[in-house]
Amino acid sequence: xxxxxxxxxxxxxxxxxxxxxxxxxxxxxxxxxxxxxxxxxxxxxxxxxxxxxxxxxxxxxxxxxxxxxxxxxxxxxxxxxxxxxxxxxxxxxxxxxxxxxxxxxxxxxxxxxxxxxxxxxxxxxxxxxxxxxxxxxxxxxxxxxxxxxxxxxxxxxxxxxxxxxxxxxxxxxxxxxxxxxxxxxxxxxxxxxxxxxxxxxxxxxxxxxxxxxxxxxxxxxxxxxxxxxxxxxxxxxxxxxxx
Amino acid sequence: xxxxxxxxxxxxxxxxxxxxxxxxxxxxxxxxxxxxxxxxxxxxxxxxxxxxxxxxxxxxxxxxxxxxxxxxxxxxxxxxxxxxxxxxxxxxxxxxxxxxxxxxxxxxxxxxxxxxxxxxxxxxxxxxxxxxxxxxxxxxxxxxxxxxxxxxxxxxxxxxxxxxxxxxxxxxxxxxxxxxxxxxxxxxxxxxxxxxxxxxxxxxxxxxxxxxxxxxxxxxxxxxxxxxxxxxxxxxxxxxxxxxxxxxxxxxxxxxxxxxxxxxxxxxxxx
Numbered sequence: 001x002x003x004x005x006x007x008x009x010x011x012x013x014x015x016x017x018x019x020x021x022x023x024x025x026x027x028x029x030x031x032x033x034x035x036x037x038x039x040x041x042x043x044x045x046x047x048x049x050x051x052x053x054x055x056x057x058x059x060x061x062x063x064x065x066x067x068x069x070x071x072x073x074x075x076x077x078x079x080x081x082x083x084x085x086x087x088x089x090x091x092x093x094x095x096x097x098x099x100x101x102x103x104x105x106x107x108x109x110x111x112x113x114x115x116x117x118x119x120x121x122x123x124x125x126x127x128x129x130x131x132x133x134x135x136x137x138x139x140x141x142x143x144x145x146x147x148x149x150x151x152x153x154x155x156x157x158x159x160x161x162x163x164x165x166x167x168x169x170x171x172x173x174x175x176x177x178x179x180x181x182x183x184x185x186x187x188x189x190x191x192x193x194x195x196x197x198x199x200x201x202x203x204x205x206x207x208x209x210x211x212x213x214x215x216x217x218x219x220x221x222x223x224x225x226x227x228x229x230x231x232x233x234x235x236x237x238x239x240x241x242x243x
Numbered sequence: 244x245x246x247x248x249x250x251x252x253x254x255x256x257x258x259x260x261x262x263x264x265x266x267x268x269x270x271x272x273x274x275x276x277x278x279x280x281x282x283x284x285x286x287x288x289x290x291x292x293x294x295x296x297x298x299x300x301x302x303x304x305x306x307x308x309x310x311x312x313x314x315x316x317x318x319x320x321x322x323x324x325x326x327x328x329x330x331x332x333x334x335x336x337x338x339x340x341x342x343x344x345x346x347x348x349x350x351x352x353x354x355x356x357x358x359x360x361x362x363x364x365x366x367x368x369x370x371x372x373x374x375x376x377x378x379x380x381x382x383x384x385x386x387x388x389x390x391x392x393x394x395x396x397x398x399x400x401x402x403x404x405x406x407x408x409x410x411x412x413x414x415x416x417x418x419x420x421x422x423x424x425x426x427x428x429x430x431x432x433x434x435x436x437x438x439x440x441x442x443x444x445x446x447x448x449x450x451x452x453x454x455x456x457x458x459x460x461x462x463x464x465x466x467x468x469x470x471x472x473x474x475x476x477x478x479x480x481x482x483x484x485x486x487x488x489x490x491x492x493x494x495x496x497x498x499x500x501x502x503x504x505x506x507x508x509x510x511x512x513x514x
Binding site: 015080081082083084085086087219220 | 414469470473497498500505506509510511
């Protein structure tokens, strides 16, 4: 299953292997973007078939991650890339892990959407749709950055994580309010809390990929003390997120 | 006012504050009475108690530059070296300097192991004898034993010191040559592709030895294997067409080189 190609080609050391790794990453990204897109459609309108499709298609993402792992190990063992090539191989391996996690979180979100079903009408759907759209947009931007190097846009993705946290805080507060007002909605409300937490976590993985791209480009890591805006861990009252 | 000695002393630190053993300034080498310009104005501070590797494609000048340090190029007709190379502030090209003494201070190990067609003992004892480093037979025996021990070959040869050095395996011969270099009590050890004729196991043993020796010596190694440079050295210089393109910490050179030419070379685009 390993996608080792190019041994014995006239390409410079590791270039063919790198091209292969980039191609696998592009395919993995495409699958994950599609999963997240379908999740968005299911949030907007209850669609069990689409949710099921997200769940059953996740194995393709897992398979691609395995192929990237095997191809990365082969490239390191047989080609011993150095400099930027080395950074790119390592960056791709790390990003593949993040993409696999995004796939898993999309799958889990689809499961919860199946559980919530038509009860979604009782929940703050517009806020959840807004959070989803913002996260999906960031994933698309990061996908474009994999193809075209653009350090400024990388920084933009990193800053966008704050906005995702704010949107998550807002949805969290709205869901708390719904559950307080109608205890019959606590069960679906909890499912929705986990679902939106999944979206926020997807945002974190998108940020990780942007950091990997920065490392590939600059050969350096960004400071780890970025301010975090997610306050849901401290919220006991739905109004606290506005303070 | 600073004395000349003070100025010399103050210049013996590199930018990271490490002691500098070999200082090279504007070194040029010409072959064929000026017909070929092989080394083009190289400046370099080479660190004490560290391994510095020179990498670059064939013909880039890395071996030529290495051979400037112990004046091996003096033996080549029509070869001219200009600029300044000093060891501990002492000019290697000073006309009053005794070249034989210089080469005692600078040991050299070559690509192909070249033991003398003599016994293992005599291979090691030769240097100390001609340089008068031992006052008695016991002292000489002690130097031979300690040199073979430091080169990690003592246990393999201690029972056959009278056997011929040329009867050892390739890897053992190379360690014997390293022991021979150490026996003259050098300060700097030059290695010109020391593992290129060795199998991977012998290469691994010699690389471990280099790692141990750096605690005491300034070691400069020319290698065609970038992986070897990455494994054994703390500083790496990349040469191309007689120029020193980039010189820096080995980790930086192999993970984040500054110069595009270095990146192209380490990723196999040419060379």
